[in-house]
Amino acid sequence: MNSEKFSDFGLIEPINHALRDIDYSIPTPVQVQAIPPLLAGRDLLGCAQTGTGKTAAFALPIIQHLAKNPRKRERGIVRALIVTPTRELAAQIHQNLNMYCKYLNVRSIVVYGGVGQSPQVKSLNQGVDILVATPGRLLDLIGQGYIKLQNVEIFVLDEADRMLDMGFIPDVRRILNYLPRKRQTMFLSATMPPKVVQLAKNMVYDPVRVDVTPEKPVVEFIEQRLMMVEVRQKSTVLMNILKDQSVSRALVFTRTKHGANKLVKLLGRADIPAQGIHGNKGQAARQKAMADFKAGRIRVLVATDIAARGIDVEGISHVINHDIPNIAETYVHRIGRTARAGSHGISISLCSPEEREFIRDIEKLIRQPIPVVSETPFLINVQLKPVERPMPSRPKNPRSSSTQNRNRSRQGGPSSQGSRGNWRR
């Protein structure tokens, strides 16, 4: 499949030229499967997560369609609409569109909340072909008459599962009411829980189905570690982990914005420069934090799930879960930020007794236990108390010796030493 080249898709030369500029030569599996039917005008039901190349998979056919069917731009009239849950993702998609459209007269604009609307309105008034938007700001601007969707030819709903998690489904339904019935629809989601499938059914017609979700999501390339830690010990343990210089680029997740702010301050006081990104930060501050992280000016970025969605930074050596997510899929999304493109990565999850049930759900989803590491050199002063916990699913014969060994290993007992490998690699 992947012997295919972009030049085999029949894309117009200005697009191929732009792709050569950014060194895309071999299409990814989602691109191989989605681009030809999308170019033929089919709807798409795609199960693919960030990092698979899904943006180009839906963006290139859109650009080709618009370039081949030029129309005079009219104020606020959108031809292709891409709706996505977070501003980071919206900004990233917009950036990609600009790269792909470099040699074409196809104009893309991005609108999202949390920043003043005037520059966005000014830009819309100059004419738009492709609009990338988050739901809230989109509906705001539609309400004020700056955006008109009645002529949309192609509609993309990206990260539908995250829309659901973030409570955006009513907004999506309102947006749908503004769209013409006759259109091409591309529906993308990293996972397909029943509610998402239901939503998709009402939106796509005879879609081509593309599923590039790995059977075992991401985890093969990631060395996962679990540390049983009391809540009050978490920040100390985290600081000790981060002081180790082998942690070259770490993304730390917290459950709340407040938690992220508190951690950044604590780390700063411990001489570990870090920055935070979350929904309460202004766009400029978020972009600066991302730029500093990407350029290696800071080693540590503290993020909430929503803000981190769509972040694509290479070379993240460690993902650290300061708090365990209560949705198992979120864990997979989080740790997938490391080990990009098949490289090796480490994830460390700090689990308090209250969070053990979340770990059980996660282990069910990834279909493997996460090895517990509790006795590490830097924890000597932390008085770490190992926490007992049951296995996620009951083994057939609970008395079998292998089970006993496994349980011992989960409590940080001596028998687990051998299976842990070299944890401070």
Ligand code: AMP
């Ligand atoms: P996405 O899943 O769309 O967020 O893409 C993940 C990353 O892969 C982005 O940095 C893209 O620019 C890059 N990418 C997408 N498709 C290709 C390709 N065919 N060859 C090389 N890089 C790609």
